[in-house]
Amino acid sequence: MDEILKEINEKIQALKSGSSRKNVGKIVALADGVARLDGLSQAMYNEMIAFKDGIFGIALNLGETEVGCIMLGDTSSLNEGDEGHTTGKLLSVPVGMNLLGRVVDVLGRPLDNKGDIEAKEYYPVEKIAPGILPRKSVNQPLQTGILEIDSMIPVGRGQRELIIGDRCTGKTSIALDTIINQARINKEGFASGNKDFRPVYSVYVAIGQKNANIARTIELLKKHDALQYTIIVAASASENAANLYIAPYAGCAMGEWFMHNGMDALIVYDDLSKHAAAYRQVSLLLKRPSGREAYPGDVFYLHSRLLERAARLNEENGNGSLTALPIIETQQGDVSAYIPTNVISITDGQIFLETDLFNQGVRPAISVGISVSRVGSSAQLKAFKQVAGKLKGEYAQYKELAAFAQFGSDLDARTKAIIDKGDRLVEVMKQKNNSPKAVEMEIAILWALMNGFFDDIKVNKISEAEASFEEFMKSKGGAVFEKILQQKKLDDDIEGQLKEICGQWKKTFA
Amino acid sequence: MLVGLSLSADGLVSAERVRAVCEYVAENPEYSDKLKLLKAYLKYIKPLVNRRSAVIETSGEISKDSLDSLLARIEKAAGGRVEVHTKINKALLGGIRVKIGDDIYERSVSDELASLGKF
Numbered sequence: 179m180d181e182i183l184k185e186i187n188e189k190i191q192a193l194k195s196g197s198s199r200k201n202v203g204k205i206v207a208l209a210d211g212v213a214r215l216d217g218l219s220q221a222m223y224n225e226m227i228a229f230k231d232g233i234f235g236i237a238l239n240l241g242e243t244e245v246g247c248i249m250l251g252d253t254s255s256l257n258e259g260d261e262g263h264t265t266g267k268l269l270s271v272p273v274g275m276n277l278l279g280r281v282v283d284v285l286g287r288p289l290d291n292k293g294d295i296e297a298k299e300y301y302p303v304e305k306i307a308p309g310i311l312p313r314k315s316v317n318q319p320l321q322t323g324i325l326e327i328d329s330m331i332p333v334g335r336g337q338r339e340l341i342i343g344d345r346c347t348g349k350t351s352i353a354l355d356t357i358i359n360q361a362r363i364n365k366e367g368f369a370s371g372n373k374d375f376r377p378v379y380s381v382y383v384a385i386g387q388k389n390a391n392i393a394r395t396i397e398l399l400k401k402h403d404a405l406q407y408t409i410i411v412a413a414s415a416s417e418n419a420a421n422l423y424i425a426p427y428a429g430c431a432m433g434e435w436f437m438h439n440g441m442d443a444l445i446v447y448d449d450l451s452k453h454a455a456a457y458r459q460v461s462l463l464l465k466r467p468s469g470r471e472a473y474p475g476d477v478f479y480l481h482s483r484l485l486e487r488a489a490r491l492n493e494e495n496g497n498g499s500l501t502a503l504p505i506i507e508t509q510q511g512d513v514s515a516y517i518p519t520n521v522i523s524i525t526d527g528q529i530f531l532e533t534d535l536f537n538q539g540v541r542p543a544i545s546v547g548i549s550v551s552r553v554g555s556s557a558q559l560k561a562f563k564q565v566a567g568k569l570k571g572e573y574a575q576y577k578e579l580a581a582f583a584q585f586g587s588d589l590d591a592r593t594k595a596i597i598d599k600g601d602r603l604v605e606v607m608k609q610k611n612n613s614p615k616a617v618e619m620e621i622a623i624l625w626a627l628m629n630g631f632f633d634d635i636k637v638n639k640i641s642e643a644e645a646s647f648e649e650f651m652k653s654k655g656g657a658v659f660e661k662i663l664q665q666k667k668l669d670d671d672i673e674g675q676l677k678e679i680c681g682q683w684k685k686t687f688a
Numbered sequence: 689m690l691v692g693l694s695l696s697a698d699g700l701v702s703a704e705r706v707r708a709v710c711e712y713v714a715e716n717p718e719y720s721d722k723l724k725l726l727k728a729y730l731k732y733i734k735p736l737v738n739r740r741s742a743v744i745e746t747s748g749e750i751s752k753d754s755l756d757s758l759l760a761r762i763e764k765a766a767g768g769r770v771e772v773h774t775k776i777n778k779a780l781l782g783g784i785r786v787k788i789g790d791d792i793y794e795r796s797v798s799d800e801l802a803s804l805g806k807f
Contacts, residue, residue, distance in 0.1 A: 197795035198803075202787075217790035219735070243731050263792070 200263040203227075203245055208256055211249050211418035212463040215262055218245040224304055226269050229262045231255050234285075236269055236420070239464050246464045248420035250285065268304060271428045272297030273435035278379060281396060281410040284424045286432070289412060290396075301431040303424060307486035314492035316526075319557045320378065320444065320501050323359030323614020324352060324542060326607040329566035329624055330573070331529055331549050334557030335378070335442050336490025336499035340521055342506045342513065343531030347543050349505045351611050352529065353446040354398060356503065357382060359614035360444060361404030378501075379436050380408040381445040383429035386422050386452030389414045402612060419463075422456035430487050433500045437489065440496035445488065449505035450481060454517045471516050478520050485524050513548075527551040541608060546573050559617065560667035565624040569603070576600025602632050605640035615648075618659040622651050622676060625668070631680045635687075643687055650683040690725075691732050699768055701737045739789040742770050745777040746784050747796070762788065 203217030213235060221227065227235040227247050233256060239246030247262070250269075271286035274297050281290040288295055316334035333339045341349045360378040367375035382399075384392045392412050399405040409432050413425035426447045436443035447453070454477055461474035469475050481504075488502035504525065506518050511533065513522065522528055527550045536543035555563075579593055580600060589597070606627050609615070615623075626632060626647060635643045651659075658675040665672070690709050696702040710726065719725055742762050744755070755774065763770050766788060777785065783796030 197793055198799055200792045200794070202790050202792055219790050243735060 202261050202263045205256060205258050205260050205262065206244070208249075208253060208258060210459075210463050211253065211420045212460065213247045213249055213253070213256070213262070215245045215247060216243065218262070218264060221245050221264050224268055226265045226267050227262045228265050229253075229256055230260060234269075235262060236424075237264075238460075239466070248423065248460055248464075249418070250420055250424065268302040269424065270300040270302050271431050273299050273301045273432050277409045277432055279406045279408070281412055284411065284413050284417075284421045284428045286428065299435065301435055303427040303431050304483075305431065305434065305487065307483065308489045308491060308495075312489075312491050312495040314490050314497075316490050316499075316553045316557050318376075318442075318490075318499070319554070319559060319562075319617075320356075320442075321359060321363065321614075321617050322352070322356040323362070323616070324355055325609055325615055325620050325623065326542060326544050326546070327352070327529060328558075328617065328620055329562065330546055330570045331527065331544070331551040332554035332558040332562070333501065333503075333551060334490075334554045335501050336488065337527070337551070337553055337557075338485045338488045338502040338504065338525040339551060339554070340504050340506060340525040340528040341531070342508060342518060342522070342528050343543070344508050344511055344533045347531035347533055347536045348541060348611075349507070349531055350395070350448055352531075352542055353382070353448060353503050353505060354395065355612060355614050356380075356444065357399065357408055357446065358402045358404045358612060361399075361402065361407045362614065362616075364407050365403070376442050377407070378442045378444050379433075380404070381411065381429045381433045381443060382408060383411045383413075383426050383445065383447050385413055385425050385447065385449060386415050386456060387412075387448065389416065398612065419456040419459040422453060423460050426450070426453055426484055430484060430500075434487060437491060437498035437500040438496060440498045442499045442501070444501045444503065447484075447502065447504040449507055450521055451507045451517055454480065473516060477517070478524075481517075481521055482524050485521075526553045539608075540604060541611075546570060547577060559621075561621050561662055561665075562617070562624075564668045565621055565628055569624070569628075572596070573600065573603060576603065598637075599633070601637045602627065602635075602640055605637055606632065606644055608641060616659075618655075618662045619648060619651060621662055621668075622655060622659070623647065625673070625676050626680045629677070629680070631684055646687050647680075647683055650686065651679065654679050654682065690729050691736070694733060695736075700740050700771075701733060706733065735789065739766070740768070740770055741773070741788075742766075743773050743775055743787040744784065745775045745780060745787070747778055747780040747782050748776065750774075750784075758784075758786075762786065 201218055201220035203215035205213050206216045207214040221237040221240060223237065223240060225237045227237055229235065233251055233253060235247035235249045237245050237247055272295055276295050276297055280288055280292060280295060283289055316336045318335040320333045320335045322328055322333060341352055343349050357380040360380055364377040367377055392414055396410060399408055411425055411429040413421045429445055433443040433445040454473060457477065457480050458473050462468060462472065466474045485502055485504060488500045490499040491497060504521060506521050508515065508518055530545045530549045531543045532545040535545060576596055579596055583589060583597055606623060623644065632640060632643060658672060658679065661672050694701055694705045694709050696705060713719055713722055713725060744758065759772055779798055781797035785792060785794040785796055
């Protein structure tokens with residue numbers, strides 16, 4: 179009892195006793211999550227405006243006599259004539275390690291019934307991206323665990339890589355597999371006791387998704403023990419447009435905390451098409467002039483200022499990084515639409531998913547021809563470059579020849595060899611959902627493929643052979659895997675060992 | 689221009705002048721959309737009126753001396769004459785709240801309790 183009284187006394191002592199000054203305004207109109215207030219002459223742009231019942235809004239339109247405010251949360255208790263006052267604060271969210279493993283809303287309030295989140299720090303939701311001087315080139319790989327991406331479209335820590343494609347082509351799966359792979363690497367890294375190990379923490383921002391889908395994502399991450407390294411920021415389809423608009427910035431602030439504290443983080447924005455649509459809705463309600471496809475004029479800045487906050491900082495600034503995987507949903511494969519072209523131009527590359535490939539059973543349905551990573555190759559492990567350097571070129575050649583080969587049956591030996599190899603490559607690249615591969619395993623598979631160990635296996639048996647190869651390597655390849663991870667490049671000794679193990683596997687599989 | 693005509697020599701909005709402006713607008717056939725014009729006039733005149741009018745809320749009666757000294761301080765801060773209205777507000781539970789324009793200055797028990805409630 180004494181302790182409780184002591185605590186209350188401390189709180190009272192901590193209170194600043196004195197007069198307070200507030201700038202107030204009265205609601206003259208409130209509809210669709212947007213309020214117009216008369217007064218608030220001292221309100222600042224993006225300032226939090228407090229209303230009764232703990233409801234907050236953000237001042238987005240500062241007019242001569244009126245202020246336009248987007249409202250966060252349920253506004254059903256507010257009426258015309260109710261007062262709102264300035265708070266002198268920008269919208270901020272809790273940040274820190276305590277958020278890991280939690281599902282929060284756009285204000286960082288828990289949604290998972292796991293109790294309050296004790297946060298020591300708060301970061302403003304809108305923050306200026308790091309400038310030129312604190313940055314450094316991307317030079318560390320971020321392993322997605324997806325063979326096709328890690329080999330041909332590698333992603334580095336601090337990169338912004340867009341995942342783009344039509345609905346139901348596996349965009350979210352790629353992002354979730356990447357999160358699951360980070361969790362797997364983190365677990366192994368912490369268990370190894372390696373002091374130089376740099377974990378990657380993840381932030382998944384669900385924007386305008388169905389609640390059922392968000393629940394499924396949470397369950398999936400739990401199942402793969404990845405939730406403990408992940409923060410989920412949920413702004414579901416049932417929430418108002420203002421929450422959807424704020425969500426990626428809130429998630430970014432949480433991710434930035436890791437970056438500014440010398441750690442590495444990954445953030446997934448799922449998806450920015452819905453984010454742009456929510457911003458369009460807010461802007462139209464605020465009566466801002468609309469432009470192409472009714473989006474407001476600053477829709478490019480909406481995404482550029484968000485994605486610029488993903489960066490790799492140099493040693494003087496803590497050496498942290500924030501890697502962004504924004505997702506964009508296209509309509510009937512049209513990448514030349516307004517929002518897709520905007521985000522393509524902002525990011526450092528894109529992974530394009532095709533419906534046709536998906537329907538043909540090629541999963542992940544990545545269209546290698548138009549997918550690109552502009553900075554990731556400089557971060558790729560040397561061993562990977564050694565085995566996958568020519569892969570993209572060979573794949574492109576195969577695609578071209580395979581298209582022509584449809585028209586005639588007579589093929590010369592060289593063309594036939596390229597097509598045969600390509601067919602096997604496509605099969606090897608197929609990967610099941612939620613089964614990311616370790617980097618050393620990916621290198622071994624590609625080495626075996628490039629050195630002809632899959633050449634005499636029928637194309638329809640390649641997946642089976644690959645699974646068998648992985649099993650064999652797990653039991654016999656421990657020593658060579660260790661060498662690959664230590665040296666990060668393939669030398670004659672490692673190649674010799676790989677050759678020997680592959681030869682042994684071939685006998686068992688045949 | 690209509691807003692400028694509504695101010696007296698001391699810079700305050702004059703009720704007489706406002707009335708005259710409204711009458712002028714109502715009688716002048718040059719103005720086609722009178723309602724729209726008067727609405728715009730109201731929009732600009734309202735903040736000026738509010739800025740020169742203060743509402744002092746207290747939880748009980750205050751003496752004339754206290755009120756005068758308070759008024760002097762308010763006028764000094766506002767940089768000119770301010771029209772004052774007083775109001776008893778028991779909900780303050782002690783203390784004072786002054787509203788000038790859209791600014792509220794408050795030192796009251798209810799405000800302190802509200803900030804305590806934020807913990």
